[in-house]
Amino acid sequence: MFSIIKLASADLSHSQLRRKFVADPLVEGPSYVESYDRTTLWYDAFWRGGRVYLVCPKLLNLLPLIRNACIRLDGYVTPISKVRQYRRYDTIELRSIRQPSEISVEGEGFAVSSPISHEQNHLFHGLNAHTTLSRNNDVRWICDFGRYMVKAQGLEAMLLFDNGSTDYCLEEVGAALMKTGLKQVVIVSVPFKYGLRTHQNSSRAKFLQTAMLNIARLRFLTTARAVINADLDELIWSRGGNVFDLTQGSFLGFSIFSGEWRFPGLQETDNKSHSVHDHKSKEAEPCPCKYCIVPQGRLKHLSWDVHRLSGLPFKKLLRNSNIGFYHCHNASTQWKGAPAKRGVPEGIHNWSDSELEFDWDTRSALDVGLPKSTEKEGLVGLEGMDPSKLLAG
Numbered sequence: 001m002f003s004i005i006k007l008a009s010a011d012l013s014h015s016q017l018r019r020k021f022v023a024d025p026l027v028e029g030p031s032y033v034e035s036y037d038r039t040t041l042w043y044d045a046f047w048r049g050g051r052v053y054l055v056c057p058k059l060l061n062l063l064p065l066i067r068n069a070c071i072r073l074d075g076y077v078t079p080i081s082k083v084r085q086y087r088r089y090d091t092i093e094l095r096s097i098r099q100p101s102e103i104s105v106e107g108e109g110f111a112v113s114s115p116i117s118h119e120q121n122h123l124f125h126g127l128n129a130h131t132t133l134s135r136n137n138d139v140r141w142i143c144d145f146g147r148y149m150v151k152a153q154g155l156e157a158m159l160l161f162d163n164g165s166t167d168y169c170l171e172e173v174g175a176a177l178m179k180t181g182l183k184q185v186v187i188v189s190v191p192f193k194y195g196l197r198t199h200q201n202s203s204r205a206k207f208l209q210t211a212m213l214n215i216a217r218l219r220f221l222t223t224a225r226a227v228i229n230a231d232l233d234e235l236i237w238s239r240g241g242n243v244f245d246l247t248q249g250s251f252l253g254f255s256i257f258s259g260e261w262r263f264p265g266l267q268e269t270d271n272k273s274h275s276v277h278d279h280k281s282k283e284a285e286p287c288p289c290k291y292c293i294v295p296q297g298r299l300k301h302l303s304w305d306v307h308r309l310s311g312l313p314f315k316k317l318l319r320n321s322n323i324g325f326y327h328c329h330n331a332s333t334q335w336k337g338a339p340a341k342r343g344v345p346e347g348i349h350n351w352s353d354s355e356l357e358f359d360w361d362t363r364s365a366l367d368v369g370l371p372k373s374t375e376k377e378g379l380v381g382l383e384g385m386d387p388s389k390l391l392a393g
Contacts, residue, residue, distance in 0.1 A: 002174035002185035057207035069107030148369030253297020259287035
């Protein structure tokens, strides 16, 4: 089954208050200003185990105002129990024995309110799960990732955060993913500002992705068997078992692993498919690490970040050489930057055969989940189909 979920958010647009910038806007430029989220107060409000959680972008100058504000749960004044501050997001916790239906916050110069959602960990209970953030990725790419991971790694469930895609409706994505062999698909609509994608100096302004990972951790995936954090163009490989089993069997309940870029051969006409990415280049830089974690393992209290767990030392020493991923270059909208800015040499589009080397190990791994002859299985006639027909199927 699949579900589409909207978060219970609160926004300051109707007030004069704004979040301060983490970097000088005069230095960073107009693109930084336009992409920076100055008005979202919290992304989501949900109740779990006697507490209401507010998962927020970095509060910065807004935190003192919230501390001094009047907070009500279903009309009853409730003090803040705990504020947790991380590099790119913050959380606020309020005690509540029973689940309230609404939270309101009224302070100097602002008043906001939102519903309070249920935690939904039951949706992923005991399942091998994957979570990521996506925007306008081709439905074929999303399904190819799901199909490969189901066949090659035993994936059972996906939690997909959609950052305001405009190329399709979310019902279309959910219906298509359910044809890949997954048992559970949840798509969460998150139409918030992502932050400037390509500027390293303003990386702390990218609140959204890390906050969504921790909404996943707290609200949806707490009781999953194990969870992979990887992008849709990153296909996991492993030796000695699948990535979920290897992580389950590890002492920490945690596996961190590195990746390598893969490219289609120059003779490929359909060079956007994951399944044709069986060439490598010695010139391409290694990819940043991704990880798999047992949410109830020894590291269950640590915050999730994009390439690591916050506060976990010795990341390089923990790297598992029996797990890795192939980063499929062309199966991407390149929304995080042009090729030269993603660890790939400038001349990628003009490479000769001598600069790309066919890799048998990659081809063997891809053939397990995405053999070239069956890569379009289940997707024939998908493009342009009415979403209602997909749902009916």
